[in-house]
Amino acid sequence: MNANTPAVQVRQLCKNYGSVQALKGVDLSIAAGEYFVLLGPSGGGKTTLLRTIGGFHKPSSGQVWLNGQEVSHLPPDKRPTSMVFQAYALFPHMTVLGNVGYGLSLAKLPKAEVRDKSVAMLEMVGLSGYENRRPHELSGGQQQRVQLARALVLGRNILLLDEPLAALDAQLRKDMCLELKHLQEKVGITFIHVTHNQEEAMTVADRIALIADGELVEQGAARDIYRTPERRFTASFVGENNLLSGTVAAVEGDTVTVQVCGQALAVDRRDLPVRSGETVALSIRSELVEMVPAEGAAPADGRSLAGTYTESVYLGLTLSHRVALADGTEMVARIVGESDTPEPPAGAAVRVQWKPGALRLHVN
Amino acid sequence: MDDYANIWLHRTKWAYLLLVVATLMSPVFYVMYISFNENGFGAAQYVFTTRWYGLIFADAQLMNALRWTLMLAAMTTVLTIPMALMAAKFYKATRAKVPVVFLMLAPLFVAPDILSAALLVFFKNVNFTFQWLGALAGVSFMDGWFRLSFSTALIGLVIYTIPYAFVVILITMGRYNKEQTEAARACGASGWRAFWDIEFPQIRAGVFSASAFTVILCFNEYTRTSLLKGGFDTFTTVLVSQMLNSGMSEQSYAMSSFVSFVAIALIGGIIVVTLMRSEVAARKAQPVAEPNTAPA
Numbered sequence: 001m002n003a004n005t006p007a008v009q010v011r012q013l014c015k016n017y018g019s020v021q022a023l024k025g026v027d028l029s030i031a032a033g034e035y036f037v038l039l040g041p042s043g044g045g046k047t048t049l050l051r052t053i054g055g056f057h058k059p060s061s062g063q064v065w066l067n068g069q070e071v072s073h074l075p076p077d078k079r080p081t082s083m084v085f086q087a088y089a090l091f092p093h094m095t096v097l098g099n100v101g102y103g104l105s106l107a108k109l110p111k112a113e114v115r116d117k118s119v120a121m122l123e124m125v126g127l128s129g130y131e132n133r134r135p136h137e138l139s140g141g142q143q144q145r146v147q148l149a150r151a152l153v154l155g156r157n158i159l160l161l162d163e164p165l166a167a168l169d170a171q172l173r174k175d176m177c178l179e180l181k182h183l184q185e186k187v188g189i190t191f192i193h194v195t196h197n198q199e200e201a202m203t204v205a206d207r208i209a210l211i212a213d214g215e216l217v218e219q220g221a222a223r224d225i226y227r228t229p230e231r232r233f234t235a236s237f238v239g240e241n242n243l244l245s246g247t248v249a250a251v252e253g254d255t256v257t258v259q260v261c262g263q264a265l266a267v268d269r270r271d272l273p274v275r276s277g278e279t280v281a282l283s284i285r286s287e288l289v290e291m292v293p294a295e296g297a298a299p300a301d302g303r304s305l306a307g308t309y310t311e312s313v314y315l316g317l318t319l320s321h322r323v324a325l326a327d328g329t330e331m332v333a334r335i336v337g338e339s340d341t342p343e344p345p346a347g348a349a350v351r352v353q354w355k356p357g358a359l360r361l362h363v364n
Numbered sequence: 365m366d367d368y369a370n371i372w373l374h375r376t377k378w379a380y381l382l383l384v385v386a387t388l389m390s391p392v393f394y395v396m397y398i399s400f401n402e403n404g405f406g407a408a409q410y411v412f413t414t415r416w417y418g419l420i421f422a423d424a425q426l427m428n429a430l431r432w433t434l435m436l437a438a439m440t441t442v443l444t445i446p447m448a449l450m451a452a453k454f455y456k457a458t459r460a461k462v463p464v465v466f467l468m469l470a471p472l473f474v475a476p477d478i479l480s481a482a483l484l485v486f487f488k489n490v491n492f493t494f495q496w497l498g499a500l501a502g503v504s505f506m507d508g509w510f511r512l513s514f515s516t517a518l519i520g521l522v523i524y525t526i527p528y529a530f531v532v533i534l535i536t537m538g539r540y541n542k543e544q545t546e547a548a549r550a551c552g553a554s555g556w557r558a559f560w561d562i563e564f565p566q567i568r569a570g571v572f573s574a575s576a577f578t579v580i581l582c583f584n585e586y587t588r589t590s591l592l593k594g595g596f597d598t599f600t601t602v603l604v605s606q607m608l609n610s611g612m613s614e615q616s617y618a619m620s621s622f623v624s625f626v627a628i629a630l631i632g633g634i635i636v637v638t639l640m641r642s643e644v645a646a647r648k649a650q651p652v653a654e655p656n657t658a659p660a
Contacts (some may be wrong), residue, residue: 054550055549056546056549075549075555076546076549076550077549077550077551077552077553077554081550082550082551083546083547083550085543085546085547086543088541088543088544089541089543089544089546089547090544090547091544091547091548091561091562092544092566093565093566102548102551102553102561103551103552103553106551106552106553106557107552147547150547150551151550154551154552160550
């Protein structure tokens, strides 16, 4: 295998269940040693994509290439992948050691070697001393670690993780996220992780692909997906973005003027093909929006909107002010940390404003 | 029972359950009672004995019938259980579950007499067809293929027992999570190895229960075997025949009781072992705290 050969390549992959198209011609390339996350809403096709890569589903059309080999026709046991499932996938009639060593036993390794490798892998995932326990004697987090050990001990270079943290509580999920990331850096193999939780995705991912309605919506580095989403759907799904709908009033050079609630907003064109009169979407992250009293001077360059203050939601780390625009659209201005400014009474006239470059344009 | 339930209602339910069981089992217990009477059925004086149990092994007709029945039960189990297991696995895998269940349970919806008579006519016609084809071809090796015999009785019993075995195995399979099979495949196991190493140990109890059930059904069956058996006798056909012609002998009572004892012991044993295993599993399943969340 060439050093530049992608670990995983998916070409025009389609998967149909009767009349339902679960995957619609997905193209994807994942580099060796990358921590890649498939993120998206439930029912979007991300698990189908992962399971097709792993050989648990046969593609309706298209190809799956692993380490430069076309494997679309191969069953899971013939592929260079291992897998961690959402939950309940440990073998209940075997001990922890038996679970971890199962794949090595199938490979007909000597018993002593199976034991040594399994014990070493359990140590790596922090479960030394748990060898003789049964799965039902472990907590959820411990069970997932056993699954990890069982998958990693096989020494394959692609690990598929199907919502591995979904069944864990919030704190344990955070801890396990970091553990997964560190483990991936340590073993250096390709991790493909499915989740619908954006915080989990942002924590572990080198790159994220957004999958929705059977299509690959957008892919890129985790930071880029968060800060500069290309597609409206990405903006709606990742982070806490305000989404506005408006009509293009003018296009002048790199600046597009969009009418929103009767007010003109200026936004960077980003080389998008946009024409006057076209309906477009705008997005802006809530932490980039500031709420100010209406009597203050409005920025003259189309970087603010007038609205009515409705309420504030205190979440400890952040405080969100909610503002209703004239057409009923709700905007959120999020402050990280504490705010000493007293909140205005409900129904008070306010403005939401932002800095240049914060607003992003999306066309259909 | 919850804390607010009426204790007398609870006790009444148990009393009702015991009454139903007692009603169902009374005839069996009565036969057992008679089987230990030196003077046999209808005698004014009851004298306890185990002599009849010793004599059953000297009754050539009964022993011969028992031998045939055991062979029939063993062969039926060997054929029925794998077929029921495959059907249950197919049911779990397919999306068209309702047609599969209907097809598997269809033999239960036809009255045993009608189904047996239909099979009898079917085998006779098939046998006639093969004989006719053999005569046309000038060969005779096909003449006995579908003559009423052990094989035709076996087919009849397989058709009879498959729905029951299917249901018993399916119930056990209901608790099995197929992600375990996928996990085994991801570890490098073939489909067969994943089944044998991971799934079978977890549904084993159901498979054994279905086997025991099949054996008992074969022992109890009269209509199908009597119509399809050809020249050999089974245990129930001998018993019924004796009863109709000359009344049951004391050995027959002893033999009936012996078979009932074995059946009750078998099913009772399975229930006791299952309960004990559940108890042990429940005791072991104590929640284990996460090391990093334990209070300081």
